[in-house]
Each structure stands twice: as C-alpha cells, then as structure tokens.
Amino acid sequence: MDFRKAFAYFALVVSLVGLTLPAKAAVLVHVDTSVNVVSSRFLLSAFSMRTRFWPDGEPIRVFVLPDNHPYHVRFTKQQLGVFPYQMRGNWDRIAFSGAGTYPEVVKTMEEMLEKISTTPGAIGYYDLDTHFQAIGVPNVKMLRIKK
Amino acid sequence: MIKPSLALIALVMSPMALADSSHWYDDLQVNGFWTEGMFLTDDNNLYGNSETGSFAFHEIAANVSYSLPSGWLLGAQVMSRDAGEVDTDPVQLDYALADYRFYDGENGLAGIKLGRIKNPFGFYNETRDVAFTRPSVMLPQSLYFDIARDLELSSDGIGFYADYDTNLGWVENDFIIGVPKRDASVEYAYLSADWPGRFDDALGVMYRALVNSRQQGLRFGTTLGYFQLGFDADEAVVATLPTAQQNAAPNDGDMKLAVAVLSAQYNLEHWSFTSEYGRQSIRWGELGGAFALDPNNVAESFYLQAEYRATPEWTWVVRYDQLFLDLDDRNGKKTEALFGKPAHTQYAKDLTLGVGWQPMGSRWLLRAELHHVKGTGWLPEQDNPDQNALKEDWNMLALQATYRF
Numbered sequence: 001m002d003f004r005k006a007f008a009y010f011a012l013v014v015s016l017v018g019l020t021l022p023a024k025a026a027v028l029v030h031v032d033t034s035v036n037v038v039s040s041r042f043l044l045s046a047f048s049m050r051t052r053f054w055p056d057g058e059p060i061r062v063f064v065l066p067d068n069h070p071y072h073v074r075f076t077k078q079q080l081g082v083f084p085y086q087m088r089g090n091w092d093r094i095a096f097s098g099a100g101t102y103p104e105v106v107k108t109m110e111e112m113l114e115k116i117s118t119t120p121g122a123i124g125y126y127d128l129d130t131h132f133q134a135i136g137v138p139n140v141k142m143l144r145i146k147k
Numbered sequence: 148m149i150k151p152s153l154a155l156i157a158l159v160m161s162p163m164a165l166a167d168s169s170h171w172y173d174d175l176q177v178n179g180f181w182t183e184g185m186f187l188t189d190d191n192n193l194y195g196n197s198e199t200g201s202f203a204f205h206e207i208a209a210n211v212s213y214s215l216p217s218g219w220l221l222g223a224q225v226m227s228r229d230a231g232e233v234d235t236d237p238v239q240l241d242y243a244l245a246d247y248r249f250y251d252g253e254n255g256l257a258g259i260k261l262g263r264i265k266n267p268f269g270f271y272n273e274t275r276d277v278a279f280t281r282p283s284v285m286l287p288q289s290l291y292f293d294i295a296r297d298l299e300l301s302s303d304g305i306g307f308y309a310d311y312d313t314n315l316g317w318v319e320n321d322f323i324i325g326v327p328k329r330d331a332s333v334e335y336a337y338l339s340a341d342w343p344g345r346f347d348d349a350l351g352v353m354y355r356a357l358v359n360s361r362q363q364g365l366r367f368g369t370t371l372g373y374f375q376l377g378f379d380a381d382e383a384v385v386a387t388l389p390t391a392q393q394n395a396a397p398n399d400g401d402m403k404l405a406v407a408v409l410s411a412q413y414n415l416e417h418w419s420f421t422s423e424y425g426r427q428s429i430r431w432g433e434l435g436g437a438f439a440l441d442p443n444n445v446a447e448s449f450y451l452q453a454e455y456r457a458t459p460e461w462t463w464v465v466r467y468d469q470l471f472l473d474l475d476d477r478n479g480k481k482t483e484a485l486f487g488k489p490a491h492t493q494y495a496k497d498l499t500l501g502v503g504w505q506p507m508g509s510r511w512l513l514r515a516e517l518h519h520v521k522g523t524g525w526l527p528e529q530d531n532p533d534q535n536a537l538k539e540d541w542n543m544l545a546l547q548a549t550y551r552f
Contacts, residue, residue: 038253039253041253041312041314041317045256045310045312045317050256050310051251051256052214052218052220052248052256053218053248053251055251055252055253057218058216059174059214059216066508067459068459068507068508080362081361081362082362082363083414083416085456085459086363086414089280092274092277092279092280093273093274093280095176095178095210095212096178096208096210096224096273096274096280097242097265098212098220098222098223098224098242098243098244098246098260098264098265099222099246100212100214101176101212101214101220102176102178119173
C-alpha cells in the first residue's frame, strides 16, 4: 500500500469517527460576563466550585442539572473530562468543610437557560444537538473553550 | 440587603432584558445531615455496648455559608455526635471560619482562612464525620482513629491555601497553624487513661499537598504535621491515688507528636483504588511516670481499599487496614511484659466488606458492612474498661442510615 492510499484510508477513518462523535456541549454564560474565552482548566475549576470569581472579580454562579441527568453526565465526561461522582465528591468536600458552596441545581434545560439569562456571573451548559434555539435567547452568550 | 452589583446590573440592563432574579439570599446556603448507626460485635465493645447491639451512635450537623462579592466567604457548622462512651458531646462548633480569596485566575487560586479550621490530613479528615464523603460506615481506623479524633479534627488559628494549575493537572496546598482541639479523649488515646490533670496548652502546624492529574484520575497526597501538647498534672489528686498509680501518673511536661501521611488514589468510571500510609511519632518521656519507660514511640498505619460503583445507586467497598501502635513492638510482646497489657492491644488488622445504597434522586444513603478484626489496637478504652477481658479475634456488623438536607 503506497503512502497516499494509506493516508486516504486514514483520513476516511478519522472523518467517520468524527461524524459519530456527539457534538461538544455549549458552555453558556450571562451576557455581561467580561470574558469570551477560558481554558478548560478554568472551566473544570469553576464547575468544581474551586474558582469563585471571574477574572474581573464578578462572583461565578454555577448552574448544573441533577447528577443523573443524561446531559449532565455527558457534559461532565466530555467537556470537563471527569465523572459525575468525582464532581459530587469535590462539592461535598468543599461544602462540608467550609471551603465553599454547592452549585445551584436546576431541573430542566429550560430552567438552566432562564437562570443563566437572568443571573449576572452565571455559567451553565446547554445541549446544542437538541436545543440549538438557545443561541437566540437574550442575555446569554456562548463561551469559547481553549485547550 | 441588596448586593452592590445588583444595582449596577439593573442600570445597564436594556428594557427588553429579562428581569434580574438575584436576591441577597442566593449567596446563603444551608446544608446538613443526620446519621444513625448500629454496631453489633461478637466480642469487645465499640460505640457503646455493641456486644448486645448498640444504637448509641449518631451524627447530626448543619452548616451555613455566605459568600460576599468582596472575596470573603463565611462558613460555620454545628454538630452533635454521640459515639458510645468516647463522644457524648452536646452540640459543638465543628468549624467557623472566614475565608478570603485574594487570587482567582487562570493559573490557580490563593486565599487565607481565619477561625476554627478543619485539619487538612489525608484524603478524608476534613469531612470525616460526613457519611456521604466516606467510602464506608467507618473510616480506616489505623489512620483516622476515632479515639483520637478530637486532636485531628480542627484547629483554632490561621490557614493559607493555594492551588497551582498546569496542563498536567493541579496541586492543592493547605497550611494551618493553630491550637488543636483537645480534651479527655485525647488523654485516653495517647496516655491510655484520663489522668489527674489535663493538656492545658497546645500548638499544632499541618501542611498537605494534593497533586491531581488533569482529570483527577490520579491523586497523590503528602501530609506533614507537628503538635506540641503541654500536660498540667493535678498533683493534689495524684497524691490520693494508690502508690502504683502515683508512680505511673504523668507529671507536668510536653508531649510531642509528629505525623506524616502519604496518600494515593486511582479513579476509573466504576472503580476507585485508594491507599494511605502514615507514621506517627510520639515523644512523651518528658511526662515521666510510666511514660518514661518507653519515652519515644512510632506508630504505623496502612490501608488498601477498592470501591466498585456497580451502578450509580450501589457501591461496594473492600479494604484491608493495618495498625501497629509501636513499630519496635509489632507483636505487642514487649508492652505485655512491661505494662501487663494484652499483646493484642498493640495492633489491629481489619478486613472490611461493605455495601452502600443511594436510591436515585433521594436524600438517603444506607450502608452495611462486615469487619473481621485481629487485634484491639484502635478499640476505645472508655467502652472497654477491662483490657484483659478483650478478645484478640472479633467480628462486627455495622449498619448506617444518613439523611441529607
């Protein structure tokens, strides 16, 4: 097999794999948030309730779906790279040693969107695959995540 | 009470924008739990008279935290804990602190804590009384001695913390200096009895570094601590004791404790493997009496634990936990010859099998576990006044129910 043929096969496999992977989650924040891009490190630290403030000093308000919600499970694994039980463990340790607070739990995607749009400093996530209308909602913007 | 930022946001909001739903109490959180335990042993007593089945165990706590936009976080927790004859306290202040975060950024964070602070010791100590942060009904007793918990629990003082983030993961640093909690149970744990007099002054320092891999798959920790406890003997009461006890009783002097713990954890989706190894060095020769016979002592703790999360509701745990109270006397024979205490009071080897059930979406956590133990090294003397009546081989069934709110 010559090199070009091998490369073509490789490219085909990669694109097929890419097609079957679910879309990345959208990280949404309140429109007044001063940043547009954060590192994935910052994202994990914020959702873990370790980092409490945006770079401009505004308190971060974290919104999450229940631990067993399929989209919470997917977001936690794919975007944050940890398992929901690890997030729960971090929150419990922080909240019961005086080192911080729990994130606010919302029941549905619709409630998530409403909270983010009405809470300064809010951060949450949204499933673009099934709820792409999120982008039209006032006072919400998507946060870009750099590796 | 309205946050200053709220007024600012209201000013810049366009008329079309949705109403701001923030309230001052959004920054206030109240959490708590209630745990009841049942312990049944075939021999020896733990958490009350467990040989006939003891229900003398409960932990109730409630905490409040309030975060201020200025960078301060205020938090306090009250707890009532009843654990047989060891802990019959009414409500106590578990922690009460003011935490100021002076840096929060892309590379980590840093802050300072003032007040009553939980001691940063190993993986579990800060939330050791919170059932759903433990892997089992009982934490591995070799390292998290319930009998010496008061000394390990918290310190009144000042703490510094800093997280440093890199592409490979992050390091959490915690340092505290302060006055550790101490009472009669500390005397039992380290001096084997509640002697006339008390530990009247104390100072401790503790440092812990926790290294987390990028996705917390790996966690490594190092804890170093040093405590100095001054014993003030009550000579008038000592003089009334029988001669043998007068000779054994501690005099005025300092007891010094140094602890070092290495911690490691490997997390997978369904499995977590955890191990910790600790050494505790005690210098009590200064106290004289019986303590001068063995002025320095090094205790060794080790456990290896596997957790299996079969489903999000069901978790299994198996653990081997081993304690030697005196490294120079692993089989206890020297202590038996010197003090007449049974050799098996100097070690404990505990094999534990447990299961936990957390019904989906519920606030309950139910646990059951079996312990097969060889040795009585961590059994409280308060619940077992006659050490010669202790049995070396014993078994325990522990049940626990926790409700969180």
